[in-house]
Amino acid sequence: MEQQCINVIQTMAPCLTSSGVDPGLAQFISILIGVVLVALFPLVLVILLIWMERKVAARVQDRLGPNRVGPFGLFQNIADALKLIIKEDITPAGADRTIFNLAPIIATLSTTMMWAVIPFSPVNIGVDLSIGVLYFTAIGSIGTLAIMMAGWSSNNKYALLGAFRVVAALVSYEVPMVLALLVPVMIAGTLSMQSLVVAQQGMWFIVPAFVSALLFYISNLAETGRAPFDLIEAESELVAGYNIEYSGMKFGLFMANEFMHAFTANLLFAVIFLGGWSGPGATEVPLLGFIYLFLKTGALYIPSLILRATVPRVRIDQMMGFNWKFLVPVAIVNVVVVAFLLQVTKALGIAPVPGETDFLANLPQALVLFVGNLLTIAVALEMIRRFGRQARSETSGAAVVIAEAHDVPSAAH
Amino acid sequence: MLELNAQTIAFFIFALFALGGALGVVTSRNLIHGALYLIVSLFGGAGFFVLLSAPFMAVVQVLVYIGAIAILIIFAVMLTRGMTQMSEILNRQWWMSAIVGVLLFVMLGLGVILPVWGENGINPNRPVSDNVATTEDLGVALVDGNQYVLPFQVASLLLTGAMIGAIVLARDTE
């Protein structure tokens, strides 16, 4: 029995039942403990994430960043949180109070709930739903609703405009994101997150589904409101966007949620395309899987921070055009190409048996798909180059000068 | 007959969401509130799908109805004027919709009660079918030439038609 009690989430119930607790109650307690562990983790992690973001942004701009409170300024965010908690909270006159107060809670809820299906190690997963991939897409769409609620209830024209603009952009970028997810699902033949990771034991999906990985990364940048798609905080034209009227801890929740969401998106990328917890020795020592997963996520997260401090923001019309006229067509072509090549490899007999964990057995199919992906990229880039050339020849010289003057990277936050 | 276990409790909670939300939709004077109540109601529906062991349908309910249709409804509400103060809850056609509503309720009630009523009724505790279908089975059935491949394509055509129609209408109003 000792052995069983190690893994809190999965084996708590039999462990408790064996020590004489009512089975139903034991089940409930084990679920409760699992939920508290999984749900609290991102909320604690976010303190570290904000610190990391500020440090990286500072380094990019040749500053030091927070360095006074605690070692390396680590406790700066705790101090900031205390300040936000004791700050006076202002609800604007004429605001729709119920919706106004619900919005930050729902925003946070949508991000924390995504963590329920993330496999941290071969044995540690909140719950391995059979439709996990769709689950986190669905939960993510609730976050969009929270932005709409916040912007609408503030009784502020800027907030409303900002919210509507952002919601239109967010729902648009959901299309290439979900289209990109079709490809790993097609290769693995499953929608469960844990099985997706297991299917990558032989070959990480970033190789056979390279275009999908890129599409997923780009649309996730937009979904989480990161640069260059950070129109969600439009301080240059709409004062601040949907959260102008929020102050104190309610604003703090929106801000914390933004960082949490960005990290979660990279975590999902690591799970779906970079093999999640898989790595040498991860099946024997679950803790190693946990470390691998977070190393992979960090390797994705830090570039996104540098990207944020580097690139300028796009305009809303460019953002929508980029999505509907570039990402979505590429995503559709990508699904068709991969579906075709999967049939071809099956016909040629080089497709691995489902569940094959050997690297070499997976290699031929992955290479064929990778070459197909590269071709897709080449065609897409050639088309966008032609489009750019055409657009440049259509605009007059003066317009080009103005456009170049606007290309100066936006100031730091 | 009614066993008080976690599933029954969950059923009643979801029923409360579904009915309370629906009541909120028809009684709110603010159209945006109505749209948000609708989301609560739809969420209750998603809960029912989970209780029926149809998680795929539950997720579709959240993804399509809450994530897309609710947002579309809010956008549509914002196309109207005076969406925050409806002066009257009822309009002139209220009695027509009342008749339709009552008829629908009676029909659904009959459809639910008759099969399990009396001598000829089936045993309510028996599952309707012993087949357990997964999402994967659905995928196979959708593109199987002997099963649903035609409805599958017709659905696509229908959606395309819906979009074309909507664009034509929306562009006209500009």
Place this chain on the structure above:
Amino acid sequence: MSVVNEWAFIGVFMALAWVFPATPLLVSWIFRPRRANAIKMQTYECGVETVGDTWVQFKVQYYIYGLVFLVFDVELIFLFPWAMAYNQLDFFAFAAGLLFIFLLTDALIYAWRKNALEWA
């Protein structure tokens, strides 16, 4: 775990996911100062008083984007079971999926040609 048990986890998660963000709000509600006055509670816009109603009529473009998204969303839902079962499907199934995606692309091309995708 059975299906319902799995979802019990999600249910409990959903209930608790309200509690965690609500706690700091509650703590803040206890400790924060309350010195509201009418001028402080004014809508924050450009420094001048706000003019007119906020909840005005919006343009139709938002609705069109929402609609295009909805159509794609529904189509993607149909494609997910297809993708999940793809490993066991034959070439006919690929063709069926291709036709489905082709009809989807049709709608996109139509919207593109009609300038419904322009933000203007």
